[in-house]
Structure formats: C-alpha cells, structure tokens
Amino acid sequence: MPDGVTTIAFDADDTLWHTETYFRLTQDRFADLLRDHADPDHLMERLLAAERRNLGHYGFGVKGFVLSMVETAIEVTEGRVPASTISRLLDEGREMLRHPIDLLPGAEDTVRSLAQTHRLVLITKGDLLDQERKLAESGLGDLFDGIEIVSDKVSQTYTRAFDVHGDGAARGLMVGNSLKSDVIPALEAGAWGVFCPSEIEWALEAAPAPLSASRYRRIETLADLPSLLTSL
Known part of the structure; x- marks a missing residue:
C-alpha cells in the first residue's frame, strides 16, 4: 500500500x-415564507447566527437546522410568526429527512x-x-x-x-x-x-x-x- x-x-x-443542496433549497423556501418580515440577505445572516449559537445545543444536522429556522422566524417577526409558518418549517424538515440519497x-x-x-x-x-x-x-x-x-x-x-x-x-x-x-x-x-x-x-x-x-x-x-x- x-x-x-x-x-x-x-x-x-x-x-x-449531496446534502448542502437540500439545505439551500430549504433556505430559499424559508426566505419566501418570511419575505414580508426580512429581506433574504438579512434573514440568512440571522439564520447563520442562530445556527452558530445552537451548534453546542443541537449539534449538526437537519433537526438543529429546523430549530434554528424556527428561532429565527420568531426573532424577525418579534414573536408574531403565524403557527402555519412554523408548521411549514417543520414540514420542510421532515421532507429533508425523507429525501432520497x-x-x-x-x-x-x-x-x-x-x-x-x-x-x-x-x-x-x-x-x-x-x-x-x-x-x-x-x-x-x-x-x-x-x-x-x-x-x-x-x-x-x-x-x-x-x-x-x-x-x-x-x-x-x-x-x-x-x-x-x-x-x-x-x-x-x-x-x-x-x-x-x-x-x-x-x-x-x-x-x-x-x-x-x-x-x-x-x-x-x-x-x-x-x-x-x-x-x-
């Protein structure tokens, strides 16, 4: 050898x-859901900051990513994010966990x-x-x-x-x-x-x-x- x-x-x-491609697609949908509350660039900055904060709590992977999206949605809407939006984010996470290899x-x-x-x-x-x-x-x-x-x-x-x-x-x-x-x-x-x-x-x-x-x-x-x- x-x-x-x-x-x-x-x-x-x-x-x-492939993995990160699916994270990026979900981020795009996240930006669409929150477009009335934050411009996409600012939203992605807030999401990345949440992910960085949460790594020590949730670790790496889809579940921590979804929780960071939920946290960011609560922050940028000042707690007024509709329950339907939270439900959509949870659905997006479940879809990522089902995505074929x-x-x-x-x-x-x-x-x-x-x-x-x-x-x-x-x-x-x-x-x-x-x-x-x-x-x-x-x-x-x-x-x-x-x-x-x-x-x-x-x-x-x-x-x-x-x-x-x-x-x-x-x-x-x-x-x-x-x-x-x-x-x-x-x-x-x-x-x-x-x-x-x-x-x-x-x-x-x-x-x-x-x-x-x-x-x-x-x-x-x-x-x-x-x-x-x-x-x-």
Missing part, C-alpha cells in the same frame, strides 16, 4: 452524497475499488438516525470496516478512529469536503488530509487551506483519489 497508508476514512455529507460522481466506484485494497472507515457528524438512514440507502454501508457518527470532528476524533479501525493516524488518510472538519484536524492527528471540495460550502465549515502541511492534498472529485494514493 502506497507510503504505508492502510486505512482511508471518508466523510459522508457532500463527500459521498443522491451519490456524488465517482463516489460508489471509488469506495468499491478502495475497499479491495484498504480498510475503510466512515467518519461523519450529524444526527444519528438520519446518518444511519442515509448510509443504509446509499448502498455503500457494507463496504466500510468501521462507522463513526460523531458530534464533532477534532484531532482526537481521528486519532481514536485510526487507532480503533486501522494502524494509527500515521498510516491513515481522511478525505472530505470540509477543510475545517475533515482535513485540518486529520492533519493535526498525523494523518493525510485530502480536500475534495463540494459545489456549495456551508459558511460554518469554511477555513483556509493548510498549504504548508506536507500531508495536505486536494482532489476535484473522489474519482481522483485512487491515482492520488499511488503518488503519495
């Missing part, structure tokens, strides 16, 4: 399948190919039930040797995951669409960190690229990962 990499960890949302280009072929040569681990954050549903519907679940659904991703997350499911972080590689959550903490743990950008980036996951890190790499799609491994 190239350069001692024995274990490859994958992020899930917006690395293996749409794998990203190259995801299935890459995971199936690398499962023959490496130990694979899925490391994702978010709501437990929703992430389990998406993994089951993806058809990829049986290809992973380990599944880690965590509340947040920090360097200790990767240290532990690569110790438990592999041969330690030094022989591990993490690939994902978030520099903040997938790449930088994996590098801090001593693993390779591979950035695979998504079409839409959530503002709370933005971070500068760690260009000076010797184990940092960037690919454009997951289909590029096997060839990258041969070059490490």
Whole structure:
C-alpha cells in the first residue's frame, strides 16, 4: 500500500452524497415564507447566527437546522410568526429527512475499488438516525470496516478512529469536503488530509487551506483519489 497508508476514512455529507443542496433549497423556501418580515440577505445572516449559537445545543444536522429556522422566524417577526409558518418549517424538515440519497460522481466506484485494497472507515457528524438512514440507502454501508457518527470532528476524533479501525493516524488518510472538519484536524492527528471540495460550502465549515502541511492534498472529485494514493 502506497507510503504505508492502510486505512482511508471518508466523510459522508457532500463527500459521498449531496446534502448542502437540500439545505439551500430549504433556505430559499424559508426566505419566501418570511419575505414580508426580512429581506433574504438579512434573514440568512440571522439564520447563520442562530445556527452558530445552537451548534453546542443541537449539534449538526437537519433537526438543529429546523430549530434554528424556527428561532429565527420568531426573532424577525418579534414573536408574531403565524403557527402555519412554523408548521411549514417543520414540514420542510421532515421532507429533508425523507429525501432520497443522491451519490456524488465517482463516489460508489471509488469506495468499491478502495475497499479491495484498504480498510475503510466512515467518519461523519450529524444526527444519528438520519446518518444511519442515509448510509443504509446509499448502498455503500457494507463496504466500510468501521462507522463513526460523531458530534464533532477534532484531532482526537481521528486519532481514536485510526487507532480503533486501522494502524494509527500515521498510516491513515481522511478525505472530505470540509477543510475545517475533515482535513485540518486529520492533519493535526498525523494523518493525510485530502480536500475534495463540494459545489456549495456551508459558511460554518469554511477555513483556509493548510498549504504548508506536507500531508495536505486536494482532489476535484473522489474519482481522483485512487491515482492520488499511488503518488503519495
């Protein structure tokens, strides 16, 4: 195995399948519902601020997002938001939780190919039930040797995951669409960190690229990962 990499960890949302697209569509509907109370740009600023405040309470995922929308709706209407609007927001959240999985280009072929040569681990954050549903519907679940659904991703997350499911972080590689959550903490743990950008980036996951890190790499799609491994 190239350069001692024995274990490859994958992020899930917006690395293996589309997710942020559906959040953005729901935000657009949210803006339509509240257009009489706030202009869209100001509303999105208020929503992002609510999401940032609430991460420590609700964690990542659809449920926390919906609660942040409800909170924002109450704030911008000064408590006068109609019950029908709250009901619509709850319906939007349930629809997001039912949305079928749409794998990203190259995801299935890459995971199936690398499962023959490496130990694979899925490391994702978010709501437990929703992430389990998406993994089951993806058809990829049986290809992973380990599944880690965590509340947040920090360097200790990767240290532990690569110790438990592999041969330690030094022989591990993490690939994902978030520099903040997938790449930088994996590098801090001593693993390779591979950035695979998504079409839409959530503002709370933005971070500068760690260009000076010797184990940092960037690919454009997951289909590029096997060839990258041969070059490490």
